[in-house]
Amino acid sequence: MAVPTGAATAPSPRPPRKRGGRRRTLLPVVAALAVLGPLGWMWQASLLPDSYSVMDMGYRDEGRNQGSGAVPAQGHEGHHGPAARSVATLTEPSTAPADVRVDLTARKEPFRLASGQMVEGYTLNGSSPGPVITAEQGQLVEVRLVNESVPDGVTLHWHGVDVPNAVDGVAGVTQDAVPVGGEHVYRFRADQRGSYWYHSHQVSHEQVQRGLLGALVVTPPGGLPGTTVDELALVHIYDGVRTVNGRPGETRVDAAPGTRVRVRVVNTDNGPMPVWVSGAAFRVVAVDGTDVREPGEVRDLSVEVTGGARADLEVEVPAGQAARVELGGAALLLGQGDPPRSVRPTGKLDMLTYGTPAALGFDPSAADRSFEYVIGRAPGFLDGWPGLWWTVNGHMYPDVPMFVVADGDVVRMRVENRSGESHPMHLHGHHAVVLARDGVPATGSPWWVDSLEVGDGESYDIAFVADNPGIWMDHCHNLPHAAEGLVAHLMYEGVTVPYRVGGVNEPE
C-alpha cells in the first residue's frame, strides 16, 4: 500500500481511480450499516411504551402441555369473559372492624442508626425499619398508609402473607402508587402464623434499600406457647452497614439460662445471608411462615436465609456463656457473658432433608398446569439500554411469559437457573412446596417457601395450589435484578387489571 510517489503526484491519484470510486465509498457505508442497522433495530424494538398493562406484556403460557401453550398476550383480557373480575374487587370479604389497626406515615428524610451514622433515605412513622406490626393468628389487620413526602409515591407489599390480591401492594399491578398527600388502606386476615415483613413495591430496588420496610409477626392466638421468648431479628443493610432491628453490631437479649428463644430472622436484603449460632445448638422451627415438622437439633451448620426469606431459629440459652446468633457481622447475644465468635461452619443445613415428611394436602403428581421458569442471560437492549440482561425462558423483558391458571388448579413449576448468578425467587400470594432439587426428591418436612434461593446451575421443582385469584408477580427478590427485567406474572383466568405500569407506577 505504501506508494513512494512523492508530493508532486499527490493531487493526481484520484482520476484513475474513479471507476471503483463509488464502490469504494459505498462499501464502508454498507459495512457500517450492516453493523449498526441490526443494533438500531434491536434498540428501537426494546423501547417500552410510556405506560402499559402487565396483561398486554409478553406471551400467554397456559402450561397445559410443554411449549405449545405460548400465545401472544395481546388483548387476551376478555377471553374468559363470563367470570371477568377486576383485581380491585379481590378484597377481604369481612367488613368487621379490624382487630389490629396501624397508621403508617411514609417520609423522605434522613435518619440516624443506633451507631450515630446518618442515612439519607425513607422512614415509616419517623424510623427505619418501620414499626413491628404484631397480630394473632386469625385477626383482621388494617393498615392505613399515608405518603407525606416520598416523591416517587409508595405502596406496601406484605411479603410472604397470602393476602387478597387487591392489597398485594404492587404499583401498577394491584394498585396505583400512593402519591404525596395520598393514602391507601390495606385490610387482610392474618390467618397464617409466622414471620413476615412489609415493604414498598414502588421503585422497590431503591425504596426498600433506603428504608421503606418493617416486620410483621403473626403469633398463635395468645402468643408463643409456654415460656418461649419471642425475638425478632430483622436484618437490613443501610449504606453498607448491617443492622439487626435497626442496630449495627451486637444486640443483647436478656434471657435466663434454660430459656428457649425463638429468633425470627428476616433477610430484607438482596442476597442470601448465612446464619449460625456460636455456643449452642439450635433448631430451625419455621421457614417462610410455615412450621417445620419435627426439626432436629443443628450443630456446626449454617442456615442460608435468602433475600426476602425468613427462618425462625429456636435456641436454648446455655448455662454460663450466652449463645451468639451470627448474622453476617451483626449478632444477637442470648443471655449473659461474652461468648466467643465462631467462623461460619463450612456445611449448610439442607432443608430438602430436614425434619420429617407430612401430607401436603394436595397431589402434585396430578398437576393441572406445569410451567417452566428458566432464568438465563443474554446480550441485548432493555428499554434502550445495552447490556447483558436476564431472560425468562429465553425471552427478555417485557417479552416474558404470563403464566395462566384457573381457580383450584394444581400447579407445578420447574425453576431453573442458567444465568451465572443466584436468584432469590419470590412468588406473590402463594406458598409453594419444594418437590425436588436437581431432580433429587425432597424427603424432609414439607418445605413451603415464598422466597427460594435458586443457585446458578440449580433447578427446583415446586408445586402449589392456585387458591388465591388475582394477578401475582413471580420475580427475583434481588430487587436490582427485578428492575433489570427478571419479572414474570401469574394470572388467574378472567382477572382484569385496571392499573398500568409506567407513568406514576414503577413497581421494581
Add this chain to the structure above:
Amino acid sequence: MRSVYRVLAYLVALEVVIQAAAVAFAVSGLTNWIENGGVLDAAVMQSETIAFNGVIGFIVHGLNGQIIVPLIALLLLISSFFAKIPGGVLWAGLVFLTVVVQVFLGMFAGGIPELGILHGIGALALFAFAVVAARRAEAATSGLEPRASRGTADVA
C-alpha cells in the same frame, strides 16, 4: 479517519490499563476492609452499598467494561471501514471480538471463577490487538507522507 481509528485504538489500550488498575485498587481496598472487621457475604455484596476505600474501582471496572469499552470498540470497527488501513478492519474486528468475549467472561466469572483467569489473559490480548491496530494506522499514515513531513504525519 485514520486519526480517528488510531485514537480509538489507543483509547482501547488505555482503557485496558485503567481496567487493570481499577480492579487491583478495588481488590486491595476490599482486603483492607475485611482485615479491619468488614464482613462480606452475598447479601452485603449484592446490596451494592458497601463503602470502602477502593470500592470505586469495582464501579469503574463494571461501567467501563460493560458500556464504555464496548462502545469505543464498536466505533473503532465502524471507523475501520472508512479508514482504508491495510489490515485495519481485521485488527478492529479482533479488538471488538475480544471485547465481546471479555464482557462475557467478566459476567460469568462469578459463577465459574476459572473464567477469571481467561479474563485476565484476554485483557493482555486486547491491549496487544489495540496497540497493533493503532500502529497499523500510524504506519499507513506515515507511509503516504513524504519523509520530510514526518513530524506532521498524524494530520491525515
